[in-house]
Amino acid sequence: EVQLVESGGGLVQPGGSLRLSCAASGFTFSSYWMHWVRQAPGKGLVWVSRINSDGSSTSYADSVKGRFTISRDNAKNTLYLQMNSLRAEDTAVYYCARGRLRLAPADAFDIWGQGTMVTVSS
Amino acid sequence: EIVLTQSPGTLSLSPGERATLSCRASQSVSSSYLAWYQQKPGQAPRLLISGASSRATGIPDRFSGSGSGTDFTLTISRLEPEDFAVYYCQQYGSSPLTFGGGTKVEIK
Numbered sequence: 001e002v003q004l005v006e007s008g009g010g011l012v013q014p015g016g017s018l019r020l021s022c023a024a025s026g027f028t029f030s031s032y033w034m035h036w037v038r039q040a041p042g043k044g045l046v047w048v049s050r051i052n053s054d055g056s057s058t059s060y061a062d063s064v065k066g067r068f069t070i071s072r073d074n075a076k077n078t079l080y081l082q083m084n085s086l087r088a089e090d091t092a093v094y095y096c097a098r099g100r101l102r103l104a105p106a107d108a109f110d111i112w113g114q115g116t117m118v119t120v121s122s
Numbered sequence: 123e124i125v126l127t128q129s130p131g132t133l134s135l136s137p138g139e140r141a142t143l144s145c146r147a148s149q150s151v152s153s154s155y156l157a158w159y160q161q162k163p164g165q166a167p168r169l170l171i172s173g174a175s176s177r178a179t180g181i182p183d184r185f186s187g188s189g190s191g192t193d194f195t196l197t198i199s200r201l202e203p204e205d206f207a208v209y210y211c212q213q214y215g216s217s218p219l220t221f222g223g224g225t226k227v228e229i230k
Contacts, residue, residue, distance in 0.1 A: 035219075045159075045167065045210055047219040059217050095166055100178075106214050108157035108172035110179075115166055 002026035002111055004096050009116030016086050016120070022079040022096030022113055030054070030074035033099035035109060036081050038092035038118075048094070049081065053103055064090075086120045093117050124149055124213050126222035134230040141198040143225045145211035150191045155215030158187055158196045161224075162207045170209075171196065201227070 008020040022034070036048040049060045049070040058070050069082040079096050094116050097109035125148040135141055145156070154174035159167040169178040171187035174194055184199040198205055206229050211222040 044224045045161075045212075045221040047212075047221065050217075050219070061218050100169070100172060106153075106155055108169055108178075108212065108214055109159075109167075110169045110172075112166035112168070 004098065004111055004113035006094065006096055006113040006116040009094065009118045011119045011121065012086055013122050014087060014120055017082070017084045018086065018118060020081040020083065020094055020096075020116060020118070022081075024077045024079065024098075027098075027111075028102070029072075029077040031102040033103075033105055033107070034070075034072060034079045035097045035099065036070060036079075037095045037097055037109070037112075038090075039095070039115075040089075040092040043092075046092075050099075051079070052105065083118070086118075088120050091118060091120050123218055124151065124216060124220050126211050126213060126220055128209075128211060128222035128225045130225060131223070132226045132228060134228050135201055136230045137201050137203055139201050141196075141201055141205075141227055143196040143198075143209055143227075145189075145194040145196070145222050147192040147194070147213060151194075151213045152215035154190050155213055156187075156189070156194050157212045157214060158185075159210045159212065160205075160207045161210065167210065198227075203229075 005023045035050045051070045067085045071080045096113045098111040100107040100110040129144045156174045158171040161167040175187045208224045
């Protein structure tokens with residue numbers, strides 16, 4: 001079964017750090033672009049970051065640039081999001097998602113994880 | 123950044139009725155790189171449509187997408203009880219990727 005499972009969410013104080021993980025299974029992880037998307041409570045979807053299949057190219061939303069780092073370990077079939085200097089407005093469910101076509105930089109997201117909640121509060 | 127504006131914000135309809143959801147972009151979406159997602163409470167989004175009009179695997183044919191340039195539409199021909207949810211459009215042709223604010227389809 002094709003699956004993405006996020007972990008690493010939790011409660012963190014403003015200014016703190018957290019690393020999210022997304023474990024992939026059921027497909028050739030190393031062939032796909034991967035993304036992080038977040039959703040604040042009761043709000044809409046916001047794209048956060050993406051990484052290409054071999055990890056050599058990344059991009060970020062302006063709201064997280066310089067604070068968040070996306071990476072991947074294709075040997076472990078795992079995607080990461082390192083989040084530093086966290087703010088209250090980063091509070092959200094964080095989803096990892098797969099780009100639909102192998103090796104395609106521009107595509108819709110066909111597989112999503114169940115999400116992991118990050119709460120930034122003192 | 124391409125801003126996507128979805129309308130209406132809420133659509134109140136009965137099962138069996140037709141739903142028409144709009145997504146308007148602030149600038150042309152390249153190569154019709156426009157997708158639609160459905161999200162139910164407590165669940166992750168599910169891909170319905172990519173490339174403006176191509177249904178994703180397993181999506182019933184009552185869902186259809188159309189449009190190009192800056193104006194896109196998702197149509198649900200006859201609403202089933204499981205179709206009441208929030209729908210988002212997304213453009214993935216230019217960075218940053220962006221989503222619309224969503225349209226909630228609720229039972230009238």
